[in-house]
Each structure stands twice: as C-alpha cells, then as structure tokens.
Amino acid sequence: MFKKEKTKSLIALILGLLLVFGIYVNYRNLVLSPNQRKIGVTYMTMNNAFYKVVNAEVEKVADSKGDILYTRDPALSVEKQYQQVETFISKKVDAIIINPVDSTSKQIVSVLKKAHKKGIKIIVVDSQLEDDSVADTTVVSDxxxxxxxxxxxxxxxxxxxxxxxxxxxxxxxxxxxxxxxxxxxxxxxxxxxxxxxxxxxxxxxxxxxxxxxxxxxxxxxxxxxxxxxxxxxxxxxxxxxxxxxxxxxxxxxxxxxxxxxxxxxxxxxxxxxxxPIAMGEKAITTTYQLLEGKKVDRLITIPVSLxxxxxxxxxxxxxxx
Missing domain, CATH: 3.40.50.2300 (Response regulator)
Structure with missing residues (x-):
C-alpha cells in the first residue's frame, strides 16, 4: 500500500513539473519574445536529403532568434502544398519559404498571391515559379x-x-x-x-x-x-x-x-x-531582411561546380x- 502511494506521489510530482515547465515555455514565448516571428516552410518532398539540409540551415537561424518555424512536406502533391499554404495563412505567418511542387501550378500561385496580399513575404527556393511576380525573392542554384x-x-x-x-x-x-x-x-x-x-x-x-x-x-x-x-x-x-x-x-x-x-x-x-547549406542560409537570411523592410534581389543565384x-x-x- 505504501509503495502504491509513493508511486502515485511520484507521478503527481512529475506531472506537476511538466505542467510548470509548459507554463514557463509559453510564458517565455509570449512575454520574453513579444516580437516572435512565424515562418511557414514547405518543400516539394522531404524524401530528398537535399531539402533536409536546406531546412536544417533555416531551422538553425530561426531557432537562434526564438522564432516559430512550421515545416511541412506535401510529398509531391500540389493539392497538399496548396492546403499547407492555406494553413500558414490561417496561422498568420510573417513569411513563407516554398519549394514549389509544380513551378507552373496556377493553384499554387493563386494561394501565394492570397498570402502576399495579407503582407506575408514569399521566398521561393531551389526552383522558380513560372509566374514569379508573387515572389519577393527566389533563391536558386545556377x-x-x-x-x-x-x-x-x-x-x-x-x-x-x-x-x-x-x-x-x-x-x-x-x-x-x-x-x-x-x-x-x-x-x-x-x-x-x-x-x-x-x-x-x-x-x-x-x-x-x-x-x-x-x-x-x-x-x-x-x-x-x-x-x-x-x-x-x-x-x-x-x-x-x-x-x-x-x-x-x-x-x-x-x-x-x-x-x-x-x-x-x-x-x-x-x-x-x-x-543546400548555402541555399538554406541565403533563404533564411533574405527572409529576415525582407521582414526588416530591407531590399533584396528578386533573383539570387548560387554558383555550382563539377x-x-x-x-x-x-x-x-x-x-x-
């Protein structure tokens, strides 16, 4: 009986500590980071190590600033990527970094235009959009x-x-x-x-x-x-x-x-x-430059080598x- 009571007390203590920690994290985010940015990221597929490396660089910088990063994988589906951008809009993100599943998709362009009209910055990485008027900047290899x-x-x-x-x-x-x-x-x-x-x-x-x-x-x-x-x-x-x-x-x-x-x-x-390291670094650097109201090149080309x-x-x- 004593052991059961002791176990219950231990569980209660652990749950209490987890609750306190959760409250602390939320408090820190809300109070200590009043200007916290939210960035949505969607790559055509995460079944490619290239995009995992790009995202690691993006995540590293965003985390260092205490900002929120929503990373999504549409798995080569235009419809899924469309819905992901819609979700980013509903979350009121400040910027969207997108590697488009289909560069010619009118559906993707239309939802990005919707985001842009709401003041969300659009950063396209690794592949241009055929209609690039919606992009604040595009970061690609040569x-x-x-x-x-x-x-x-x-x-x-x-x-x-x-x-x-x-x-x-x-x-x-x-x-x-x-x-x-x-x-x-x-x-x-x-x-x-x-x-x-x-x-x-x-x-x-x-x-x-x-x-x-x-x-x-x-x-x-x-x-x-x-x-x-x-x-x-x-x-x-x-x-x-x-x-x-x-x-x-x-x-x-x-x-x-x-x-x-x-x-x-x-x-x-x-x-x-x-x-992908340079691409991720450039994508997130230009994202913050845009959020700070700075001018960036519409097209940023990263050299390649044989x-x-x-x-x-x-x-x-x-x-x-």
Missing part, C-alpha cells in the same frame, strides 16, 4: 550551368553518345538543367537523345522507368539525370538488368551518395555540386557542401 557542365564533361570524355534523359518537367530548376545540357550538345550530331523519361527526381521512380527503357531494348550509353537521386535510380536499374557495357551516368546535386560512388567505383561519371574523379578529393564525401 541550374542552367549545371546542365552545361555535365554536357561539357561528357563531350570531353566520349566522342559520340546515345543519351537517355531523366527529367522532371514540372520543376523549372530541372527543366533548366536539361536545357543547359541540350543547348551545349546542340549542333553536334554525334550526341543523340534516344529517350526522355519523367523520374520526378526520385530514385524509386527512376529505377523502374530505366528498367522499362532497357526492356524495350533502347540502346543508350549515357544517362543525363536532372539530379543525383534519379542518377542513382538509373544505376540501380542498370545493375538489376546486368548490363555489361560501359554507361556514363551524370547527375546534379553533389549528394554524399553520388560522391561516394565517384570516390570508390567506376559506376558514375560526374555530378554537379549544389550547396565533381569528377579528378577533383573528388577536394570535397567531403560524407556530407553536403
């Missing part, structure tokens, strides 16, 4: 140049190629990468596009798509992928189908997985490094740059 760099590397490596393109046509950043690649090989008849497939930038979607190309006996010896996740999906398909010929695989991101393959195998040829076996030692293969 995506066109990423495609150029991959194409130049391919052309310096092979004198001719049958090329499979892995695309994500709903995202302007991906479109720009493929355009940079295509413009660079334009006029060089030795480099032929034999197939173009949508992969949505996802490993698990790229793999069956490439398997299908192989099963249809479409010959290719180069894969140009919009990002590293798609490139690695292509590699998985090639391994699964036991293709013995040399296939040159190119990606964009500079992800740890892709750099590890570059460093330890001959399975991939090159990747173009983006910096990574090959020749310079892989200059990079951290275990993390992002």
């Amino acid at each position: 995506n066109y140049n990423a495609g150029v760099l991959d194409a130049q590397q391919m052309m310096s490596t092979v004198s001719q190629a049958d090329i499979l393109l892995l695309e994500h046509s709903e995202t302007l950043s991906a479109v720009d990468r493929i355009k940079g690649f295509m413009d660079t090989i334009s006029g060089h008849d030795a480099y032929r596009i034999v197939a173009r497939r949508e992969s949505f930038g996802q490993t698990e979607r790229a793999m069956p798509v490439v398997e299908g190309v192989i099963e249809r006996e479409t010959y290719f010896d180069v894969v140009m992928a919009l990002n590293d996740q798609s490139a690695l999906g292509a590699l998985a398909a090639i391994k699964e189908k036991n293709l013995s010929r040399k296939i040159y695989i190119y990606g964009v991101d500079g992800s740890p997985d892709m750099k590890n393959f570059l460093n330890t195998t001959n399975d991939v040829e090159a990747t173009v490094a983006q910096s 990574i090959t076996k020749e310079n892989i030692s200059d990079y951290d293969v275990t993390g992002w740059q």
Whole structure:
C-alpha cells in the first residue's frame, strides 16, 4: 500500500513539473519574445536529403532568434502544398519559404498571391515559379550551368553518345538543367537523345522507368539525370538488368551518395555540386531582411561546380557542401 502511494506521489510530482515547465515555455514565448516571428516552410518532398539540409540551415537561424518555424512536406502533391499554404495563412505567418511542387501550378500561385496580399513575404527556393511576380525573392542554384557542365564533361570524355534523359518537367530548376545540357550538345550530331523519361527526381521512380527503357531494348550509353537521386535510380536499374557495357551516368546535386560512388567505383561519371547549406542560409537570411523592410534581389543565384574523379578529393564525401 505504501509503495502504491509513493508511486502515485511520484507521478503527481512529475506531472506537476511538466505542467510548470509548459507554463514557463509559453510564458517565455509570449512575454520574453513579444516580437516572435512565424515562418511557414514547405518543400516539394522531404524524401530528398537535399531539402533536409536546406531546412536544417533555416531551422538553425530561426531557432537562434526564438522564432516559430512550421515545416511541412506535401510529398509531391500540389493539392497538399496548396492546403499547407492555406494553413500558414490561417496561422498568420510573417513569411513563407516554398519549394514549389509544380513551378507552373496556377493553384499554387493563386494561394501565394492570397498570402502576399495579407503582407506575408514569399521566398521561393531551389526552383522558380513560372509566374514569379508573387515572389519577393527566389533563391536558386545556377541550374542552367549545371546542365552545361555535365554536357561539357561528357563531350570531353566520349566522342559520340546515345543519351537517355531523366527529367522532371514540372520543376523549372530541372527543366533548366536539361536545357543547359541540350543547348551545349546542340549542333553536334554525334550526341543523340534516344529517350526522355519523367523520374520526378526520385530514385524509386527512376529505377523502374530505366528498367522499362532497357526492356524495350533502347540502346543508350549515357544517362543525363536532372539530379543525383534519379542518377542513382538509373544505376540501380542498370545493375538489376546486368548490363555489361560501359554507361556514363551524370547527375546534379553533389549528394554524399553520388560522391561516394565517384570516390570508390567506376559506376558514375560526374555530378554537379549544389550547396543546400548555402541555399538554406541565403533563404533564411533574405527572409529576415525582407521582414526588416530591407531590399533584396528578386533573383539570387548560387554558383555550382563539377565533381569528377579528378577533383573528388577536394570535397567531403560524407556530407553536403
């Protein structure tokens, strides 16, 4: 009986302490942070380590200022992202950082216009909106140049190629990468596009798509992928189908997985490094500049760099740059 009473007293004490702590946290937020900002963040998918790194930088700065960050994952659904922005509006956020699921979506633009009319700052990251009039600023990598760099590397490596393109046509950043690649090989008849497939930038979607190309006996010896996740999906398909010929695989991101393959195998040829760390830092820095009434550039472009076996030692293969 005594032990039961003692246990009850201990539970009551713990619950009391938790209650006091909760009251303290709320008091601190309300009283000690009267100018606390609220920022909504939505990326096209969190099933991509790139966006997790971007968000970690955003979160680090927001937390250091004692502000509130609402991070959401629409999982490549325009409808979900639309609803998430609606929720941000209802929460009366001060700013929205968005990586659009579909750069051309009128639904996304319409809800962002609604937010903008309420004085909410709009920061677009990693991919432009086709109608960018609603964005206060857009932070992107030099995506066109990423495609150029991959194409130049391919052309310096092979004198001719049958090329499979892995695309994500709903995202302007991906479109720009493929355009940079295509413009660079334009006029060089030795480099032929034999197939173009949508992969949505996802490993698990790229793999069956490439398997299908192989099963249809479409010959290719180069894969140009919009990002590293798609490139690695292509590699998985090639391994699964036991293709013995040399296939040159190119990606964009500079992800740890892709750099590890570059460093330890001959399975991939090159990747173009983006910096999600720099992108996250720039996105949150410009967010606060906007909230402070400062002027920022409408378009902020972050440089990219080619990574090959020749310079892989200059990079951290275990993390992002």
